[in-house]
Amino acid sequence: MDLPEDHATVLHRLRSSISADERFIGLAAGGSLLAGTVDWYSDLDLLVVVDSAHHAAVMNARQQLARAWGKLLVAFTGEHVGEPRLLICLYDDPILHVDLKFVTLDELKHRIEDPAVLWERGSAVSAVINRTQAETATLDAQWIEDRFWV
Template sequence: MSLPALPPLPEAHEQFLDSLLKHLRDDERFVGLAAGGSLLSGTVDEYSDLDLISVVADEHYAAVMDQRLQLSAAWGTLLSGFTGEHVGEPRLLICLYDNPLLHIDLKFVVAADLAERIEDPVVLWQRGTVLTDAIEPGDADHPMPDPQWIEDRFWVWIHYAAGKLGRGELFEVVDFLSFVRERVLGPLALVSAGHLPRGVRRLETNVPDFAAELRGTVAAYDATSCGEAIVQCVRLYRELRDRLAPAELVRRHDAERASVAYLHQVMAAK
């Protein structure tokens, strides 16, 4: 296999791609294969999954979508596969293969779908120039954090977490802390360092100093630990907000004061 401008891949990943490309080339219903994620960024390691985009000829798309689970089973030793409605992407098939053991995300699209995308995929194979023709006219548009959206909600979330802490619902607090790391702190920290806002993915590598501080938001199942973790969330959010806030940001000062005061009141009662 000759992959375009990619660094060396782990043997298991290269083996799977070799096999998949052979299947697709031999099936006239498919017109190309592209990749995103770590394959695009050149960061594939032995623990990586593969984010692949199988491009189907328009006239065969409906039939392929009906048969995609059976097709994916024919492309390797499929242990399990399911569709991606839970992540808002019904075109996605999430697969676990064996021999080699790999997590593979397969998205099935037609070429025109490539015009709207969050990243510019690397084309691994195509018939003619059908994929590059669909990609080149437009630009990728990765969703970015909306500072006002976050500010409008953050202090309400802090009040909610404080209430759960006061009631002793510590599993709820632990879940809340994970949510804030994934939806607020991780994305803002990555953006502040010039990276795309992909939750907390590769945070330890891309923003190691921030990752060290973020450890303070990982609580034990203990009321004191949970309270301190919420306080750390507040501190880190304030720092990131001040660093990234646009001039027009409307700060919810009253909500901030009230929710933080309530948090400390609850913590003092524990």
């Protein structure tokens, strides 16, 4: 995977931290990383797959986890875009926007794209992706309009 240096640095740090924590069973990428179009202006769109036994605790500790994974400048959840599982992060050193969506294996069944698996404990993440199908999100013009002017 050919990535800009800053993206590669942050991705390596996140993958190392997440894989060392037994509460997590996978890390996958979507967006421009999946499409192979990452450039210096791209963010990282990541799915952090959480063992369902630890999901509630991880969701409550997302900000602390993100802070432990790098020099976090700011982070906020994604309710404003209809995605409460999302933590939108801005890291420094290097400076990079990273979207972390925390999902269980069961939640991974319902997705808008087939993410690239970057790391997994065993093969459960790949198995879910291979046996289920992504469903393209339907465009809701009113939803976009409601958020555009804000």
